[in-house]
Amino acid sequence: MTNDFSVLSFAIKNVKRRPLRTAMLVLAITLLTAVLVFALSFIYRVHASIQIMTSRLGADIIVVPTGSRGAAEDVLLENKVKSFYMDQDILEKVSKIDGIEKMTHQTYLVTLSSLCCSVPESLIIAFDQDSDFIMKPWLKGKIDRKLGKGESIVGHESSFNISVGLVEVDSVLFGNVFKMVGVLDKTGTGLDNAVFISDDNISDIVKNSDLPIKPGQVSIIFAKIKEGFSHRKVANAIEDSIIEVDAVTGKDIGRSIINTLRDISGIFSMTIALASILSIFLAWTVFSAVANERSQEVGIMRAVGAKESHVMGLFFIEVLLIGAVGSTAGIVFGTGLSVLLAKSFTILKNISSDLRAVERLAVAVIGFVAGTGICIIGALVPIRRIKKMEPLTAIKER
Amino acid sequence: MAQLQTDEVSMIYAIGGEQIIAVDKVSIAIEKGEFVSLVGHSGSGKTTLLSILGGIAKPSSGSVRFEGRDIYGLNSDGLSEYRSEKIGFMFQFASLLSVLTAKENLLLPVLFKPSRKDADGKLHEERAVELLNMVGLGDRINAYPSQLSGGQQRRVAIARAFMNDPELILADEPTGDLDEETEADMMRFFSDMNKAQGVTFILVTHNTELAGQAGRRMKMVHGKNEEQ
Numbered sequence: 167m168t169n170d171f172s173v174l175s176f177a178i179k180n181v182k183r184r185p186l187r188t189a190m191l192v193l194a195i196t197l198l199t200a201v202l203v204f205a206l207s208f209i210y211r212v213h214a215s216i217q218i219m220t221s222r223l224g225a226d227i228i229v230v231p232t233g234s235r236g237a238a239e240d241v242l243l244e245n246k247v248k249s250f251y252m253d254q255d256i257l258e259k260v261s262k263i264d265g266i267e268k269m270t271h272q273t274y275l276v277t278l279s280s281l282c283c284s285v286p287e288s289l290i291i292a293f294d295q296d297s298d299f300i301m302k303p304w305l306k307g308k309i310d311r312k313l314g315k316g317e318s319i320v321g322h323e324s325s326f327n328i329s330v331g332l333v334e335v336d337s338v339l340f341g342n343v344f345k346m347v348g349v350l351d352k353t354g355t356g357l358d359n360a361v362f363i364s365d366d367n368i369s370d371i372v373k374n375s376d377l378p379i380k381p382g383q384v385s386i387i388f389a390k391i392k393e394g395f396s397h398r399k400v401a402n403a404i405e406d407s408i409i410e411v412d413a414v415t416g417k418d419i420g421r422s423i424i425n426t427l428r429d430i431s432g433i434f435s436m437t438i439a440l441a442s443i444l445s446i447f448l449a450w451t452v453f454s455a456v457a458n459e460r461s462q463e464v465g466i467m468r469a470v471g472a473k474e475s476h477v478m479g480l481f482f483i484e485v486l487l488i489g490a491v492g493s494t495a496g497i498v499f500g501t502g503l504s505v506l507l508a509k510s511f512t513i514l515k516n517i518s519s520d521l522r523a524v525e526r527l528a529v530a531v532i533g534f535v536a537g538t539g540i541c542i543i544g545a546l547v548p549i550r551r552i553k554k555m556e557p558l559t560a561i562k563e564r
Numbered sequence: 565m566a567q568l569q570t571d572e573v574s575m576i577y578a579i580g581g582e583q584i585i586a587v588d589k590v591s592i593a594i595e596k597g598e599f600v601s602l603v604g605h606s607g608s609g610k611t612t613l614l615s616i617l618g619g620i621a622k623p624s625s626g627s628v629r630f631e632g633r634d635i636y637g638l639n640s641d642g643l644s645e646y647r648s649e650k651i652g653f654m655f656q657f658a659s660l661l662s663v664l665t666a667k668e669n670l671l672l673p674v675l676f677k678p679s680r681k682d683a684d685g686k687l688h689e690e691r692a693v694e695l696l697n698m699v700g701l702g703d704r705i706n707a708y709p710s711q712l713s714g715g716q717q718r719r720v721a722i723a724r725a726f727m728n729d730p731e732l733i734l735a736d737e738p739t740g741d742l743d744e745e746t747e748a749d750m751m752r753f754f755s756d757m758n759k760a761q762g763v764t765f766i767l768v769t770h771n772t773e774l775a776g777q778a779g780r781r782m783k784m785v786h787g788k789n790e791e792q
Contacts, residue, residue: 558621
């Protein structure tokens with residue numbers, strides 16, 4: 167003969183008493199947790215993407231043509247296809263700034279028209295193989311030699327790579343035939359969607375295409391700063407001495423997105439705060455009703471020997487059950503929303519990095535604690551009130 | 565030393581500015597194993613006195629001693645332990661929890677105990693089934709209160725009072741809803757428990773015949789106690 171009657175089974179029976187009322191509270195906690203999980207996933211993902219990008223970029227400062235900072239961030243953070251150019255003599259001017267340890271440059275070319283190229287719209291990045299320190303870590307193991315003229319390597323997420331599904335194919339870029347000789351490892355940056363060629367090819371491309379680029383122009387300069395120099399001061403010195411450029415430190419890349427994110431976070435925070443207040447109020451209302459309905463039962467329980475802590479414990483298990491079910495459903499719902507709706511948000515659409523499992527777990531834990539915690543806070547006052555009732559008073563309240 | 569002793573216990577309620585004396589300086593001493601009946605008109609203070617003796621209503625003044633210990637000198641947990649270990653309650657109403665089956669209602673007094681066995685090493689569940697058999701409800705152990713008649717609910721509540729092997733049963737008109745035959749059965753059951761196990765009974769009743777079966781009769785009149 168087994169005894170399956172326990173405090174937990176008793177609590178489950180109590181929770182099931184009023185299914186509609188319980189469902190309403192579970193739904194409120196679900197929605198609150200879903201909003202929280204969605205918001206955290208959203209914010210976390212953008213932040214993580216910016217952090218990954220800046221840490222993997224390998225440069226302390228980027229230098230772009232004046233007014234092109236946003237476009238550069240679009241390329242580096244959001245995988246957008248954009249081009250901007252500055253004259254090559256700026257390379258020499260930047261190199262003379264005190265504190266610059268080494269630098270390299272890249273040129274962004276956009277395959278705008280199917281007339282020019284045999285690939286879908288893509289960003290073609292021409293890089294200087296001699297000075298490069300941006301691409302080198304990612305090329306290692308993929309191609310242990312320099313890219314030859316007429317050779318290219320594609321980013322991990324490149325639409326061209328995906329559509330072709332293999333390498334070692336010939337394609338036409340700006341009227342020139344290129345052989346694809348490798349696929350880059352996933353970088354988690356805008357580089358994942360680009361096609362890379364050596365800048366030896368630029369003169370031929372300029373000759374054979376209508377691109378708005380003049381011979382010798384570059385798009386972006388990446389610089390490493392000597393130890394002991396302030397990145398911000400060096401960036402300011404570049405901007406002060408070279409009027410044609412904007413210089414952005416690694417930490418400041420994505421600042422405009424972060425500022426936008428701050429506004430979005432504010433809206434999310436307000437929504438979460440309102441949902442929390444509503445949920446607390448609902449939990450308070452539900453458990454006040456529960457306390458009133460069950461005061462006689464509590465009196466009987468106390469009369470047959472249950473302590474105040476036992477009554478509290480039973481009610482808390484009930485609250486935890488409701489909170490746990492609501493929070494879990496909210497986590498599933500919120501995570502699903504964040505995945506499904508990710509492509510609907512411009513800010514997320516082009517960000518290549520997704521949350522890692524451990525980050526998703528952290529968001530889920532926060533969602534669970536918050537959802538369940540809100541339920542407990544709401545139920546606290548009614549439970550404390552009924553706990554303090556003298557047994558006879560509670561029994562008479564029927 | 566009396567098992568249960570009260571010393572000028574009073575209970576005064578204030579209702580709308582008016583003071584109601586429900587129990588007025590009652591001093592009684594009840595020995596272990598006594599079977600006491602308590603009679604009196606409605607509102608005479610019987611139920612209030614029973615609640616005071618059972619540790620579920622603190623008196624306005626006076627003291628209640630069980631085996632020499634002042635029960636209202638105990639803190640809330642101590643009082644709960646007193647009720648859990650010493651007292652078996654039978655209320656005026658069936659007092660079953662609607663979401664629990666008959667057997668689960670019996671297990672309620674031992675639900676929060678750390679052990680799943682009683683002092684004799686018997687599983688609480690076995691004891692619950694045994695008690696339900698003793699009150700004639702062995703075939704209704706998994707029935708919910710809504711599936712039981714008023715009389716059957718009463719018998720479940722009676723059985724529950726014995727679940728924790730109490731030393732003192734406080735029964736407030738426990739046979740009110742029962743037919744004559746079942747009432748007689750229950751009274752025999754009480755008598756057996758009283759004689760065989762030495763359980764002390766204080767039985768509140770309006771039924772003078774039932775009261776007459778008790779070894780000692782007391783009467784409440786306007787909150788005061790009179791021995792008969």
